[in-house]
Amino acid sequence: MKKKKAARSAEEAAPPPVRCVALTKRFGEHTVLDGVDLDCRERETNVIIGGSGAGKTTLLRLLIGLEKPTSGRVEIDGVDIAPLSERALNEVRHKFGMCFQYAALLDSLTIFDNVAFPLREHTSLSEKEIRAKVRDKLVALGLESRVEDLYPAEVSGGMRKRVGLARALMLDPKIIIYDEPTSGLDPITTHTVDEMIEQARRDFGVTNVVISHDMASTFRIAHRVHVLVRGKIVASGTPQEVLECGRDDVREFIEASGVDTANVHRIGKDSADAPAASQPHVELPTGEPPTGEPPTGEPPAEP
Numbered sequence: 052m053k054k055k056k057a058a059r060s061a062e063e064a065a066p067p068p069v070r071c072v073a074l075t076k077r078f079g080e081h082t083v084l085d086g087v088d089l090d091c092r093e094r095e096t097n098v099i100i101g102g103s104g105a106g107k108t109t110l111l112r113l114l115i116g117l118e119k120p121t122s123g124r125v126e127i128d129g130v131d132i133a134p135l136s137e138r139a140l141n142e143v144r145h146k147f148g149m150c151f152q153y154a155a156l157l158d159s160l161t162i163f164d165n166v167a168f169p170l171r172e173h174t175s176l177s178e179k180e181i182r183a184k185v186r187d188k189l190v191a192l193g194l195e196s197r198v199e200d201l202y203p204a205e206v207s208g209g210m211r212k213r214v215g216l217a218r219a220l221m222l223d224p225k226i227i228i229y230d231e232p233t234s235g236l237d238p239i240t241t242h243t244v245d246e247m248i249e250q251a252r253r254d255f256g257v258t259n260v261v262i263s264h265d266m267a268s269t270f271r272i273a274h275r276v277h278v279l280v281r282g283k284i285v286a287s288g289t290p291q292e293v294l295e296c297g298r299d300d301v302r303e304f305i306e307a308s309g310v311d312t313a314n315v316h317r318i319g320k321d322s323a324d325a326p327a328a329s330q331p332h333v334e335l336p337t338g339e340p341p342t343g344e345p346p347t348g349e350p351p352a353e354p
Contacts, residue, residue, distance in 0.1 A: 068225060072123055094256055098263055099263070111228065116143065116144060168218065173222060209243045226257060227257045233265045241267075270312050270316075272317065
């Protein structure tokens, strides 16, 4: 018991994996982010939610060092990344895994080769070792081994999301960033993706940072919600605390979503420290065309 308390105290004393302090970003005379303060807690799902034009994409780019702030700080494990050299910044980026909006799988590569890509680019592992790691990760995420030889266009939108997560996890990152993970998905696939995000946190011990505009998904997966409105974080806290914050702009945003938040419950609630459930099974397609997402494309060039 004492050891557990000591470990918990040490964890609470450590800086959060992701912190923004008075973060401001301007492009010319246009202020996109205005004094953003943000803490993303370790091994929790932190959702940054806001409407179009709120500044979510710019915030994401600042978090991974693709943009420099006009003022303020982005701290990763307590280190301000803005002054870092490109070489030092690349080391920091290895702490991140990225799940892109439409999975961003390489259409010309098989599922196996897509997932193996980070290992081939950033490690000196043998092909035998790579094969074992890729298969372990695919199985852990509920994908059958025979999916390896398929191409992205041959699997469903939900399966592509799982493949994208498997790729993001291959270098054992501490933080996974999801860019609009449920955008363009049908309700059933959206719920499957929400469960996948919770599984990644629970089974792999990662800190989830989710950029989203999906209110229902937010209330299903979030431990903490940060509401971004016109470049400012106007509310932060548990979903219930955000609901009760009393701000008109937050209330209007939630009401405009049309989601009955009283009937949306967090996946895995009260089970953060419980043993992992059995892995989900994902059926392979049976010849029907994949649904749920636009066609995949090449991912953005690595920074």
